[in-house]
Amino acid sequence: MSVTQQQVLDTLKTIRSPRGVALTEASVLSAITVNDGKVFFSINVEAGAARAWESVRAEAEAAVRALAGVSTAMVALTAERRAGAAPSPPHRHAPGHTQSRGGGVQPVAAHRPPQSPTSPMSRQAEIPGVAAVIAVASGKGGVGKSTTAVNLALGLRDLGLRVGLLDADIYGPSVPRLTGLHEKPELNDERKMIPLQRFGLSIMSIGFLVEEDTAMIWRGPMVMSAINQLLRDVAWGTLDVLVVDMPPGTGDAQLTLAQNVPLKGAIIISTPQDLSLIDARRGLAMFRKVNVPVLGIIENMSYFQCPHCGSRSDIFGHGGARHEAERLGVPFLGEIPLHMSIRETSDSGHPVVVSEPEGAHAEVYRAIGAAIREQLKGVIAAA
């Protein structure tokens, strides 16, 4: 039997705010989404009070999760500086409501106890069993980050590593499409989500949990809370590398993510065009700001490879990313051609490394994987 919104509300009535008011009376609840046993909502509080609310958030989440018929409960704490007496968020998704960035939204990191600035990893505890979490990022969208992330994960798998793939692109999860996976993860005895298995990879995506348009309206802190759950409420098991497909851009949400995920390194994807390289520089600056080492730059859609004759044309003036990497003093990890079969295989849920394992493209991804493994020497035992 499926849980109802009323049952969720009845449960929340029994939970008290830090000031002793029933949660349902505290004007802090967002819309409550109940969908096929999955429950999502946020608690929106003043920035200054966020810390006091964390235990309430955890309590609410545990209580909802314990309800019969609930398979997933995700409760986010969002902290805002409200201008005057702002009304509490509506109890239904307002049409046209878009993600509010910057301004009043405080990054979640702002509510954590201060950490030593020299110790980037201390911001977030490492994930037990996972040797290295690495981000695949780009300054701008559409440069092939997700395609590269999935094929790279497969390339690393081919090198004998145990690999996971986490789709952290809350605003446009594409791992379900790239892998053909659409099932909902099951829970283990400890009520942790079991990542889906495909092509020998352990895979999680926010797209397995929510409808795409639900996530679109989330704000920065809520995004971080969801990412934290995807990292920590998942039974990842033992992994050498967890590849994280990041949301595009270098805005607040991305910065918060870069700051809070225990990253061993980041890979920047760029295309050869100048504009994209400027964005790549921005991406680089973002990771440097939060002390995450940049493992290198990959040039995607580097040159055009004719699907018929295999001839190569440098239509974008190829080599820009290699040059830029040298200039910036970061490793250049390799170049991936613009090729129809890379696009087609991605779109059909059979990435090129699994659909054409003997092909030249698979070789390219494996070579880049080897370069990354080299960068991670000393971090992953198998390297």
Ligand SMILES: Nc1ncnc2c1ncn2[C@@H]1O[C@H](COP(=O)(O)OP(=O)(O)OP(=O)(O)O)[C@@H](O)[C@H]1O
């Ligand atoms: N090397 C390539 N050759 C041909 N097509 C490619 C290549 N890399 C990516 N694509 C195609 O380009 C499109 C965008 O790629 P992808 O979704 O991986 O980019 P992204 O950077 O993750 O985008 P977003 O910013 O929206 O997350 C997809 O249709 C993908 O199949």
Ligand SMILES: [Mg+2]
């Ligand atoms: Mg993507």
